[in-house]
Amino acid sequence: MEWANQLCENRQFGSKMTDSKYFTTTKKGEIFELKAELNSDKKEKKKEAVKKVIASMTVGKDVSALFPDVVNCMQTDNLELKKLVYLYLMNYAKSQPDMAIMAVNTFVKDCEDANPLIRALAVRTMGCIRVDKITEYLCEPLRKCLKDEDPYVRKTAAVCVAKLHDINAQLVEDQGFLDTLKDLISDSNPMVVANAVAALSEIAESHPNSNLLDLNPQSINKLLTALNECTEWGQIFILDCLANYTPRDDRESQSICERVTPRLSHANSAVVLSAVKVLMKFMEMLPKDLDYYSTLLKKLAPPLVTLLSAEPELQYVALRNINLIVQKRPEILKHEMKVFFVKYNDPIYVKLEKLDIMIRLASQANIAQVLAELKEYATEVDVDFVRKAVRAIGRCAIKVEQSAERCVSTLLDLIQTKVNYVVQEAIVVIKDIFRKYPNKYESVIATLCENLDSLDEPEARAAMIWIVGEYAERIDNADELLESFLEGFHDESTQVQLQLLTAIVKLFLKKPTETQELVQQVLSLATQDSDNPDLRDRGYIYWRLLSTDPVAAKEVVLAEKPLISEETDLIEPTLLEELICHIGTLASVYHKPPSAFVEGSRGVMHKRLPARTGSGESTESPDVGAAGGSAPEAAPSIIPSQGDLLGDLLNLDMAPPTTSGPPPPSTGMQMGGMDLLGGGLDSLMGDESEPLGGDIGGSPAMGAGFGAAPAVMPASLNAPVGGGLGDLFDLGGVGMPMGAYIPPKIVWLPAMKAKGLEISGTFARRAGVIQMELILTNKAMSVMTDFAIQFNRNSFGLAPAGPLQVLTPLGPNQTIEVSLPLSTVGPVMKMDPLNNLQVAVKNNIDVFYFSCQYPISMLFVEDGKMERQVFLATWKDIPNDNESQFQIKDCHLNSDAASSKLQGSNIFTIAKRTVEGQDMLYMSIKLSNGIWVLAELRVQAGNPNYTISLKCRAPEVSQCVFQCYEAVLKN
């Protein structure tokens, strides 16, 4: 350790009396020296040596070699030395299981010691040693300790049951420890009760359906009694347990609330928040006209406010929870707005949360104060925070209608500051304000236009373009403005390109006479010169619309849009209810359903995914009206049966008005685009391919309705479509000769286990290349991106030969097929079964693991045909012990057919003999790692059972090879 060396230098003359001296020996002979000291006769020297060992351990040095010597020090009456040895044992017993057995006797003896401290220490340490052999010896001492006369021992033993359950659940059940644990809930000592509850809760986590914590009015009463007397930590366990109970009626509910309320005054914030959870849940059952109900509401505010004066980390968790509470019951904190005002030296994570809650609490009564604060924040130093503050002003305008005007003028003031990022944020939120209050604040457009040049962020540019398009009829130079954007069309981000396309089409529909040229220009840029399928499609859709029926186009594109509302950033009610039941947990911090946090132990996977931020909720975009209502009617003439996708497509390109997360990845649409194109093409391309181009270009309506369309268009239209087709064929990676056996695809990773990502697949060998063929399906609500794959070391060194080619994000309910070429030069480790492969797949959400088995036939190489002579010699050379025989039943092929079928999978027949009506086929196989397998297949005419003998120098592969024979011959 570097710092240990430093210490060595710094402290040589310093405090000799402190433990840091233990770090000073970093010489090579250290272990030997320690060994000698540990075996010293002098007690003091021994203890010092053990301390040195522990010190080395704490900084991550490996001192496991000293195991026997340290264990020898265990039998001592010196409690400190014993504790130190125990500390060491817990750390290293796992790596030295055989040695750990040596300690068992001392443990068992210590469990009988007269001193309860030693009894408890022994049973506690034994439970921490995760070695199977030790657990066998643990049962008897544990049983005694659970019934010990001393409550200190009992409460330690209760925790030990949970530890043992973790190591060997079956053992705990067989030994009846669970029942003993349940009995401890009625123990006379509250500390024992609390620990029993804690242990049972932990065990229940891995048995979701068991009835371990049987909550009934009697047991609840016991818990409530223990609640008053146990330690703060015990109170948390008990409160969390109470929260799972459902009272029979409102009277029981009220009486529990009454007994829980005093916990709101506890100094430990975790106790307070757990109490808040119980109260928030049980309050649901109380009638609202009850006096007690309003008393309770009043009692909830002060403790929540107090949490905000704690350390910043506590504040953060408290704020995340308060965010839920104000959404559920805004009345609790409606008068406490000021405590959420931001102090300039709050950590940024606290500032952002406070801001969010301020908006949730904003109302007509306090909006003036809130706006003054927000304006103040907009002059702060931290850029992120300033941006959020500006957005918050927009959210206030949308939430509190009466304040909209004031908000707009505040935003205009901010625009006057000319601070670049402030101006850009302001324009983005003003766009949202227009969407909420159309035709009200257009007077500000002139001011906005003045700042056109300073906009360099795509979101702000897109917002500005949207405003220009939407109000084109009132902006005299709208065409000039839009034209200026068009110059650098290809350098713009997709978001801006799409918006520009739509805005110009709007402009054209509003002022058709003077903007024909412009609209042609943008349509041709979008359809011909862009390789973004999404943009291309939207271009075609507009083109088609304009060319067939300009009146319909007007109805579609300029349709009245639904107003946006505050709802967009509220948590969905069902999720909110669920989260309220989990106040104080990680779920409440992340605002995600709790099932997302319990790895594997609870089987229930909620399909609903994060509602708070990001792409899942992008429902309100300026175009939604256009798409929602009439677009599907217009669509079929171009793309049959894809009406919904059209909606999605138009829907996705602008972030929801005030989402606090990143805007949905704009490339997310590309998948949609692909599908759209593919689906449309399937039906269009069926027997004739030209009509697609001809249909669009040659349509008579085009000439009429859209007279200015240039004559060159029809011809050039084919080009981009053709390109799209090519893409489509590339995707599948099919079309190779289908000789080798390929097992059907099976599900390797169910969506339930992978946060919505389902993976199924198979393996194939095509033209000498091993392929892993995968189907990825996104069953979650949010877009998945950034896929990558990795294998664990495996028997044949299989490894991906390239990255996983999922270039486009995978949208909800979309599926993609990928084939991944594999190499056999990766690191090797023998697996059991031999053909087992452990795979890790990563995406933007998480990393997921699964294992699958590949048919070993994949590894049979093409040059596996052995010379006859060599075959004979090798067959003789391999000892008979290595020969294994198998039966293949119910196979109705004759020997020739079998032979040719096997050849397809690189199993080569070298010779054939017929003896007494029995065909004997001699075959050879070569594996990718150079192992040869020789086989003799006996086929008796009329007998569907084959006999196969395999000989190989590595006989462990025989079983797998046999399985391949069976699979190949039967498929």
Add this chain to the structure above:
Amino acid sequence: MQFPAKMIHSLFLVNSSGDIFLEKHWKSVVSRSVCDYFFEAQERASEPENVPPVIPTPHHYLISVLRHRIYFVAVIQSEVPPLFVIEFLHRVVDTFQDYFGVCTEAAIKDNVVVVYELLEEMLDNGFPLATESNILKELIKPPTILRTVVNTITGSTNVGEQLPTGQLSVVPWRRTGVKYTNNEAYFDVVEEIDAIIDKSGSTITAEIQGVIDACVKLTGMPDLTLSFMNPRLLDDVSFHPCVRFKRWEAERILSFIPPDGNFRLLSYHVSCQNLVAIPVYVKHNITFREGSSQGRFELTLGPKQTMGKGLEAVLISSQLPRGVLNTNLNPSQGTYNFDPVTKLLSWDVGKINPQKLPSLKGSMSLQAGASKPDENPTINIQFKIQQSALSGLKVNRLDMYGEKYKPFKGIKYMTKAGKFQVRT
């Protein structure tokens, strides 16, 4: 292979330069590499205190607190209440401080074996075991220079041989058999005022965080009651577990058997709805002119509503805009300092004499040709007022029952600035 772990799995201590200098695992060993996610977040954070307290990683969650410039990073594996973990971590820090006087990297390394023993005693299988300082001190004696010397000579130990008596009694926070020759009980009422004052001098928010810290050294099992002249001020309180809540609800009297030694009896909150007096005012004039490379800076402080008590230990600090190159200021009293790198201005004022108000005046030089700074600096004020609790809270009387001797009693009041900010 993964084990579902209900509680804290591991603890890493990380110093400000990003080195792990101690690790402790309560279950199986979690590789240090899990901290890489923490280091990433640390790198992204503009200031050390901006590292988010909860960080998800593929298989674990990292929950951290920053105290004494050390990050205490707990590793948990599944759903665990984050507050539980954060509270526990703070308790660990408090314990270290209690044992070693300071909680620094050096102190922790110097006492690494005690640290290890403490951590093992505080958490079993991830469940908190003994976190009360009274009980811990019976199990593991705090190191003192004298004891270390004695131990080295005699070979005696730090570890208590007896079961801590308090742990099982009905009053788990107090050990039995306490004996003192001088029986004394001191209570400190300390209030911190947090406030935001706007440009024009009007109060945006003001609130008081108060605590009553006690140092009780009484023989036997004393039962104390503490009553207030004006208990109605206390509508938002958090009590030490020793306080009998029912009695408070009914009579507004604090009745308790105290822990032995130092403890926080109660903390309370007086919020903005009640009238909070603002003890200090600031007159300021900080201006920049467009096109000029000079800015004006003027600050005058004065007392306000201090109930006749003087303002002491006044310290002003302000983060000036990035565009400020240097300052040329003249304090009427005290010393001032401007750090041109961090742009932090601090002025140690000392006492305020109401007859001669302290002021700091002069000019700021800006980068030539740069535009006028966008941000308005905020002024942070620290001060102390002795012998007064700003809320007006007053203890009426302290009585002791259950023991026969007469204890010596004392009560002290003090007000301090917490986050007291004036916007300009």
